[in-house]
Amino acid sequence: MDITLAKLDELLLDRTGLTTREVVAQLVGPIGDRAAERRRATDRRTALxxxxxAHPVVTAQPALAGWVGGIRRAGLIDGSVSRTKEELEKVLKVLGELPAAGRPLPSFADDVLGDTHALDEGKRCANLVLKALVAIYDVPPPVGAPERRAVWERAGIADDQLSSTVLAAGLRIGGDDLVGSILDICADAGVAATLTLQQLRTKPRLTGAPAEVWIFENPSVLTVALERFGASCPPLVCTSGWPSSAGILLLNRLHEAGSTLHYHGDFDGEGLRIAANVVARTGAVPWRMTSADYLAAVADGPSVGRVTDVPWDPRLAGQLAETGKTVPEERLAVVLLDEIARRTRT
Incomplete structure (x- = not known):
């Protein structure tokens, strides 16, 4: 025989003075609101x-959007929102410190996470960081230890202080120490200087940095600049593609010393990712890298490759993807140097 809950409540109240819910709670314990609990769990996941x-590390490098989507599809760690957030906070802390300045991995992990083994092979944090770096650099996922080491090295995790170098021209930072002397001698001679990570580490801070420094992606632009300006070359730095540990260290030292860093690179998929990386890690300002600059210069050229968004111009990536054409930085070299010449005369 079927009986409604209302009827059962009526009978139990009459016989016991308790509702059905109260009787069941006495027999089996407190009864939760499962629907409300499911809603709260969904809200917690959504908030995570x-x-x-929206984390600043992610928004600074939009190439990480796909990485975020992959983490979300993978779901919660151990089914726990708090456990997942705790792990992701460590990962984002690591990404916020990369690229490193040629640090050994255990030393870097100890400085950032307080544990020399936190980024050991096989650790969840290390795996998530490597997946993020794959997204940033747009490289295939590493297979095997040598490929994983190569990705770490690209992010400035290495023991070698000599092979990591950065090019500079017309850059004078004052002082009669090693780095200052090298830069002064090369600037006076109208030639480029090559600084190693080891050399830069001998000068913890700069005391006479220029007010403005212009950064280029391609060494050929420095060649054109030196041919034009010679010993009067304005202060220029070249990342030579993805910046090395030496390059990041020099740019950060210049930024800390008060220099305004103006960055320009190729208008293609990788060029935009490099630009976003430099801007996020060094405080550089994108210079003549808007959608309007791209459209003014675009012409027939190679395919742009995979394009990701950039923080400083929401239309730029879409226009590159729609046009499908690269604007190499070298094509704009004369225009860029003309502007630097005008600005340094004032």
């Missing part, structure tokens, strides 16, 4: 993914 997508 929203927090991750």
């Amino acid at each position: 993914w929203d927090w991750l997508a």
Whole structure:
């Protein structure tokens, strides 16, 4: 025989003075609101993914959007929102410190996470960081230890202080120490200087940095600049593609000393990712890298490759993808140097 809950409540109240819910609670314990609990769990997960997508490390490098999507699809760690957020906070802390300045991995992990083994092979944090670096650098996922080491090295995790170098021209930072002397001698001679990570580490801070420094992606632009300006070359730095540990260290030292860093690179998929990386890690300002600059210069050229968004111009990536054509930095060299010449005369 079927009986409604209302009828059962009426009978139990009449016989016991208790409702059906109260009787069941006495027999089996407190009864939760499962629907409300499911809603709260959904809200907690949504808040977690929203927090991750809006994190400054992620928004500074939009190439990480796909990485965020992959983490969300993988779901919660151990089914726990708090455990997942705790792990992601460590990962984002690591990414916020990369690229490193040629640090050994255990030493870097100890400085950032307080544990020399936190980024050991096989650790969840290390795996998530490597997946993020794959997204940033747009490289295939590493297979095997040598490929994983190569990705770490690209992010400035290495023991070698000599092979990591950065090019500079017309850069004078004052002082009669090693780095200052090398830069002065090369600037006076109208030639480029090559600084190693080891050399830069001998000068913890700069005391006479220029007010403005212009950064280029391609060494050929420095060649054109030196042919034009010679010993009067304005202060220029070249990342030579993705910046090395030496390059990041020099740019950060210049930024800390008060220099305004102006960055320009190729208008293609990788060029935009490099630009976003330099801007995020060094405080550089994108210079003549808007959608309007791109459209003014675009012509027939190679395919742009995979394009990701950039923080400083929401239209630029879409226009590159729609046009499908690269604007190499070298094509704009004369225009860029003309502007630097005008600005340094004032």
